[in-house]
Amino acid sequence: MANPTTVKATPDYVATLMAAAKRGDKELTSFGIIDARGRDVIKAQSLMDGDASRYFPSLMHVVCRVDGKRKPIEYFEDLPMGTFSKLMVALNDEGFTE
Secondary structure (H helix, E strand, O other), rough: OOOOOOOEHHHHHHHHHHHHHOEEEEEOOOOOOOOOOOHHHHHHHHOOOOOHHHHHHHHHHHHHEEEEEEHHEEEEEEEHHHHHHHHHHHHOOOEEEO
């Protein structure tokens, strides 16, 4: 498995994700995406159980780290729609810089 690394994100994405990803009384303190490889996409596809609508939550589970830890698929499914949508775009390299 790839080692988690912090991906340089545009300030707008970081601010949006940090502000919107509160869980109960715990506020998100860090967010990162590992230096993902094709095998990570294959792993996410295997977690979908044949349900194409679970692709992005499964991919988020595999490649994203919240406070340095992998979160369950349900964590990402329960994100507010705006945050979830921004994260989907980020995973397509739209919100990240080189």
